[in-house]
Amino acid sequence: MTAVLARDLRKTYGDKAALDGIDLDVGRGTVCGLLGPNGAGKTTAVRILTTLLRPSGGRAEVAGFDVTSQPRQVRRSIGLVGQQTAVDEVLTGRQNLELFGRLYHLGAAAARARAEELLERFGLEHQGPAKEYSGGMRRRLDLAAGMILAPPVLFLDEPTTGLDPRSRAEIWRAVRDLVAGGTTVLLTTQYLEEADQLADRISVIDAGRVVAEGTPDALKAKLGGDRLDVVVHDPARLAEAAGIVGGAASGPAEVDRDTRHVSAPVSERVQALTEVLAALAAAGIEAEDVALRRPTLDEVFLNLTNAGGGAR
Amino acid sequence: MTTLEGSRLTWALADGWTVARRDLIHWANQPMTVVFGVVFPVMITLAFGYLFGGAVEVPAGADYFTFLMPGMYGMTMLFGLSATMIAVATDASKGVTDRFRSMPMAPSAVLIGRAIADLLNSVLVLAGLLACGLAVGWRPATLQGALGAVALLLLLRFSLLWAGMYLGLLTKDPGAVVAVQTLEFPIGFLSNAFVAPGTMPGWLGAISEWNPLSSTVAAARELFGNQGWGGDSWVAQHAVLMAVVWPLVITVVFFVLSVRLYQRLDR
Numbered sequence: 001m002t003a004v005l006a007r008d009l010r011k012t013y014g015d016k017a018a019l020d021g022i023d024l025d026v027g028r029g030t031v032c033g034l035l036g037p038n039g040a041g042k043t044t045a046v047r048i049l050t051t052l053l054r055p056s057g058g059r060a061e062v063a064g065f066d067v068t069s070q071p072r073q074v075r076r077s078i079g080l081v082g083q084q085t086a087v088d089e090v091l092t093g094r095q096n097l098e099l100f101g102r103l104y105h106l107g108a109a110a111a112r113a114r115a116e117e118l119l120e121r122f123g124l125e126h127q128g129p130a131k132e133y134s135g136g137m138r139r140r141l142d143l144a145a146g147m148i149l150a151p152p153v154l155f156l157d158e159p160t161t162g163l164d165p166r167s168r169a170e171i172w173r174a175v176r177d178l179v180a181g182g183t184t185v186l187l188t189t190q191y192l193e194e195a196d197q198l199a200d201r202i203s204v205i206d207a208g209r210v211v212a213e214g215t216p217d218a219l220k221a222k223l224g225g226d227r228l229d230v231v232v233h234d235p236a237r238l239a240e241a242a243g244i245v246g247g248a249a250s251g252p253a254e255v256d257r258d259t260r261h262v263s264a265p266v267s268e269r270v271q272a273l274t275e276v277l278a279a280l281a282a283a284g285i286e287a288e289d290v291a292l293r294r295p296t297l298d299e300v301f302l303n304l305t306n307a308g309g310g311a312r
Numbered sequence: 313m314t315t316l317e318g319s320r321l322t323w324a325l326a327d328g329w330t331v332a333r334r335d336l337i338h339w340a341n342q343p344m345t346v347v348f349g350v351v352f353p354v355m356i357t358l359a360f361g362y363l364f365g366g367a368v369e370v371p372a373g374a375d376y377f378t379f380l381m382p383g384m385y386g387m388t389m390l391f392g393l394s395a396t397m398i399a400v401a402t403d404a405s406k407g408v409t410d411r412f413r414s415m416p417m418a419p420s421a422v423l424i425g426r427a428i429a430d431l432l433n434s435v436l437v438l439a440g441l442l443a444c445g446l447a448v449g450w451r452p453a454t455l456q457g458a459l460g461a462v463a464l465l466l467l468l469r470f471s472l473l474w475a476g477m478y479l480g481l482l483t484k485d486p487g488a489v490v491a492v493q494t495l496e497f498p499i500g501f502l503s504n505a506f507v508a509p510g511t512m513p514g515w516l517g518a519i520s521e522w523n524p525l526s527s528t529v530a531a532a533r534e535l536f537g538n539q540g541w542g543g544d545s546w547v548a549q550h551a552v553l554m555a556v557v558w559p560l561v562i563t564v565v566f567f568v569l570s571v572r573l574y575q576r577l578d579r
Binding site: 050 | 314315316318323327330331333334337338341342406407408410411412413414415416417421577578579
């Protein structure tokens with residue numbers, strides 16, 4: 001079953017296309033990550049899917065309801081945690097959740113009980129107003145407010161942007177719990193790691209288009225997986241080192257003379273690392289640093305856009 | 313989760329009241345903000361009355377407070393413009409408006425709730441200022457007249473609600489409120505609230521007489537039985553009529569504009 005479906009979804013402002021025809025298929029109970037840089041169209045997509053914005057073209061369904069012709073049914077089936085923390089900062093966590101509960105048309109007693117339940121579940125028993133909360137707590141309160149009706153589909157727009165690593169881990173744990181309970185999640189993120197951690201499938205968005213789609217593993221394989229970086233001590237031996245790294249890599253090695261850096265994609269990470277270390281030692285090339293790392297988002301986009309636009 | 317059933321109108325009002333109650337919880341959580349809101353116009357009144365009062369020419373037989381109080385009541389209603397605007401702009405800028413819009417509540421409740429909450433706040437502030445007036449010797453002539461005057465003052469506030477909502481939704485920026493706040497005093501001074509339009513240069517006096525605030529203040533003076541500036545112009549002669557007409561015109565124009573703007577947030 002499809003929880004979120006988009007076909008050729010478009011949004012134009014004047015002659016500028018914020019969304020240039022995207023397709024999405026998010027299976028029920030799965031997590032879909034929309035990965036892309038600022039201005040790629042991620043938030044526009046979420047705003048259309050949550051009925052906040054009218055599409056200029058194409059169509060979209062959420063929980064089986066059309067976002068333009070059945071907005072009320074869609075709103076009853078979704079929770080939205082937007083980019084900003086949209087809670088009332090003067091109200092306490094409890095007052096916020098009760099208020100939103102009443103606006104979701106729970107009765108007074110049910111709203112109170114649900115607030116209680118969510119406060120406990122998200123670890124929000126602090127008594128003071130929400131403005132005293134830490135960034136992570138505020139986001140969790142936001143998440144709790146989106147979960148009041150236990151909606152089948154939850155939208156998270158950059159849920160951890162601006163959070164410290166600990167708060168980020170807390171949010172990730174909360175999202176995993178929700179997914180384990182059967183909630184479908186569509187999340188946007190600028191962080192490859194976040195998409196990798198949470199998403200079952202990732203759609204990479206750039207300039208309003210989906211440029212690649214697949215499971216995190218498939219995408220990484222497509223992008224050449226991890227990268228091996230070597231910093232060479234003697235610039236005169238850079239070319240030699242590039243030859244060694246290139247020999248163990250799954251793609252051509254790139255050399256940066258200024259930083260004495262050699263970098264190449266590797267598919268068998270441990271084997272490649274061992275080979276390169278041994279070969280460097282045998283050749284007597286001194287390495288200042290050797291590291292295995294995930295490709296950065298920049299590299300993902302360079303790779304995808306250089307490869308002729310990927311899926312499209 | 314089981315949710316309650318109800319007609320659209322019932323929910324518009326029930327949700328509107330829930331949204332308004334959010335402001336009432338603000339009052340309870342931050343009582344000092346409410347106290348300051350009541351004290352601010354009282355301080356301005358006392359400052360004007362005691363500091364400038366001696367220097368201002370008042371109609372024969374009246375003292376400055378008798379003359380000033382209805383002007384201050386009107387000014388306080390005018391201050392509500394920026395109060396509404398800041399509340400609406402803050403919600404819009406912080407994503408609270410979007411959260412409401414993504415929920416299955418009545419869409420109109422956001423505006424209805426704001427109207428109820430701000431009107432209640434103005435009733436409170438006006439009550440504080442009326443008490444201040446009574447304390448410094450201002451007296452209404454009849455209860456009936458006083459109720460009429462209060463009704464006209466609140467009618468002006470009601471009309472400015474929609475102007476404030478429109479400006480708040482238009483700017484979506486609490487910072488932009490400063491511009492409106494900066495204009496409130498000049499608009500107030502350019503009326504009959506503090507001095508007689510007759511003492512101003514001719515063209516300024518004319519603008520001042522046609523200022524909607526002037527009509528409300530003149531009508532309030534008339535109904536409170538407090539001496540006014542009089543004035544020979546048509547608009548000054550028909551203050552009570554214009555104190556109804558102006559707010560109705562403002563309400564209709566800005567109600568339509570703000571509802572349209574709200575509905576077009578999805579563009």
